[in-house]
Amino acid sequence: MAKVTLLEAVNMALHHEMAADENVVCLGEDIGTNGGVFRATVGLKDKFGFKRVMDTPLAEGLIGGLTVGMASQGLRPVAEFQFQGFIFPAMEQIICQAARMRSRTRGRITLPLVYRAPFGGFIHAPEHHSESVEALFAHIPGLRVVIPSSPARAYGLLLAAIRSNDPVMFFEPKRIYRTVKHEVQDNGQALPLDVAFILRQGADITLVSWGASVNETLVAAEQLAEQGISAEVIDLATIKPLDIDTILKSVRKTGRLCIVHEAAKSFGVGAEIAAQVAEKALWDLKAPIARVTGYDVTMPYYQNEKYYQIHPEDILLEVKNVMEHSA
Ligand SMILES: Cc1ncc(C[n+]2csc(CCOP(=O)(O)OP(=O)(O)O)c2C)c(N)n1
8 A cells, every 4th residue: 555645645536536437637727747736636647648637728717617618518627726815716617607507407417526726824835825715615505615634535535526426626735735644545435525534532622623734633632632631633524515413423422612723713614613513512512612713814924824823732722721611
């Protein structure tokens, strides 16, 4: 079994699915000859040819429109946006066409397409290369939103995304593209697209996170254990549809919830989770729900990134606060 990075796992899944299904095509800026801005598509053009691995002009609106057309005619396009912050010119196609085509045609036309984009901060890039706007897409009916946080989940979830008959936003946390290597079997096994993963069992508090900050959350859980606090860690993985049942089951056991995410705090995915837990499990809570998040500001330039980034100590502090203020 090969040890691969999250980035290599993405590449492996793309290779696997292009070989398995001739309807899968890839497109994006510099994804062919160059292998993509982060090299996620390396080798695809050589193996599958330029008719299935297409370099597009620098025009995200065009990428959005092309994918809608392709998917409506039986292809399964996987488009790469160089950074999540460059998706905005394609929003009209994604929101007004891709997300609602099935509803508009009463189920006659489904759009099996995937929009891949690296996202998140702390690689010393400018602000539109670093933000986390998953909540914008999770708000749109008709879109699935998926964020892997490990090489194995990147492989299994990307396969599932490509095989899904719904449009999927597949956001890749680029800070952890190359930080770890895990064993991933290239066996074509997809992971479920609507299930959160319990990474660590615990009894005192539930920590829910996704993307790169899952790592800080796991480190915090380890440090909390040394101090006698047992934290359950859940990687959301699929943001939409939200696997609230896994969260509720955990919260009913621990009685406490802390949500950790890199995106700005207000109106975010954390707020939605908090609302649903309040609606469905308020009387199981021993303390108010806590959030450790990014700030409600434009992502700062890299000199100031360190003030924005979530560290395990921030989670520790918040969890202790929750523990102290429990009923
Ligand atoms: C809307 C948007 N999409 C993607 C990018 C990322 N990007 C930065 S430079 C670049 C390539 C530009 O190529 P070209 O226009 O040929 O200019 P040159 O290579 O001469 O710099 C891309 C795609 C961007 N800056 N803005």
